[in-house]
Amino acid sequence: MISSVFDYIRNSQVWNSIFRHGIPRDRRTRVMAVMSNVFLHLHPVAVRKSGIRLSFTWCMGGLTFFLFLAEAITGVLLMFYYRPVPERAFMDIIALRSHVTLGLLREIHRWGAHAMIIAIWLHMMRVFLTGSYKPPREFNWGVGVILLVITMLLSFTGYLLPWDQLAIWAITVGSNMGKATPGFGMQGPLTDFVKIGGIPFVTPRSDAAFILLAGTSVGENALLRFYVLHCIALPLAAAVLIAIHFWRIRKDGGISGPM
Amino acid sequence: MTSLLLNTLAMAGKAPMESPAWDGFKNLVNALSVPEVSLPLIFFLVFIPMFVFYKWWTKPAVAALLGIVFCIFYFGSMLIDYDYLLIVTKADNVPITIMLVGVGVTLWVAFRRAAINDTALAQGKPLPVEGKDDKVLVWPDLVYTEMLCLILGSIILVVWSILLRAPLESPANPLGPPNPSKAPWYFLGLQEMLVYFDPWMAGVILPGMIVSGLIGMPYFDTNPKGNGYYTIKERPFAIFTWLLGFIILWVVLIIFGTFLRGPNWNFFGPYQYWDSHLSVPLTNINLSDYVWVFGLKQPLPDNPFVREMPGIIFVIFWVCVLPVILAKTIMRKMYNQMGMLRFAYMALHLVIMGMMPLKMVLRWVFTLKYFIYLPEFNLNL
Incomplete structure (x- = not known):
């Protein structure tokens, strides 16, 4: 009875319009399953057996991507409840904790962010120790390094949003480094020499830290700026580079193995 | 998390003991953990023997024993010291424990497989795992593994989120900085570098060079061996330097920055109370003072460039001359293999990286503050 219902569904026009192959039981349908699915076809059809062993890749790249998706989903949900202005931000975080159903969103988002940083470091260590950055994968390693920087910037910008003591002072410590940029920060070396016609090019209201914070200290402008960077600019950049990163894995010969 | 742990410990009759029985041990560990010793x-x-004895310590039994000893020391310390318990269970420090365990386990797997591969390579046999085509x-096969990782990852993430509240302190107060003010934990290696370098080095140049060095790595590492499998013997210099x-x-510097740096960024041992009134004398001396005042017994010259000439000469030597010396002597083979441009790029990053341990050692031994002290241009190195 039940199996005939399943058979009916599997032979229906709707089912066949979605999955253009039978159940992946033999070689042909398994190949089809990967090739005819937009997500699965990121993979090649066949891979080295030694390459997919957990003790070879540790699945850390995959986990990093999984955490990126988890961050994107919980991040969108968090945006429903959060307003990036100093008067509201902290209370919105409190409300997330106490009023919102399944109030784990922020926890998953925050611990996921930390886990993503750890996973990306371990992924890099694996790629390094297996020599997988060597030709022909040089360029993809570089893309990966940029992705590492973006991930740390994502985490850094997100750190400010709860607008508590931990947030503004951690960002103050970090953004103070901008003031020390050689030539572009007010307290940086050689900045005094950057002049145009005797008029200082770099002032407290135009130096590198000011561009980052839109102010001379961490205030409401910095909160808005970090919010937009955190929710729009950096995730978009990361998504584009992830697409390049994955595409290049395939083009450069898949999971690495001895040449 | 902390209160949960404290309650559990109390119920088991194992509240952190501050009994004098452990004082000798604690004082010893505190004394050993100052940076110039630890x-x-x-x-x-640890680091050098990790490479020398890698075929021995990676044996599952030995590695398991090492892991157990580490866990007893790392987690067991919570039972004997309240200050340590507070630091390790602070919500934002929990990822550091996870990172530490993660790095340890993955290093073991990598070194284990490298040991197996290197033994096979030495005997002229094909690689046991990676060699099969x-x-x-x-x-x-792969989709299955990925799905298991996804499920396991989700479970761990949700359980972690249920057990541990995301940290939230009092509302932002632009006038009341906490002491110590710390950057997010993953940047604390750089913040720890602020002890030894000015912000323009620790916060701008060093991270910039980490990124440019990493991106350039595949282009200047011309060693064709070790591509696609774990090995140490075939690329010892690359692996040693990178690790x-x-x-x-x-x-390690992240551990220092989070666990061992307290108020005013003073150093505290793991079992030490973070006393915000502790005052540490600033006794650091510039290279120019050493040369002119202590060495030549005369006052500092008025012209800043003359005054700082010893430091300027040293830095030019370290950054420009040292790579040439390396290329002519111990790295001659590498230089011939890589060519001038690749070698220059690699050597520049190598000497800047080398400047970190150099400055640390000089600080510990000679209380050296700056090689070059030019406050006239905010240029201190």
């Missing part, structure tokens, strides 16, 4: 100890007694279909940077100058 960093050389970690380097010579058999292929499997992505569906089901020195990642393990010692990044991970």
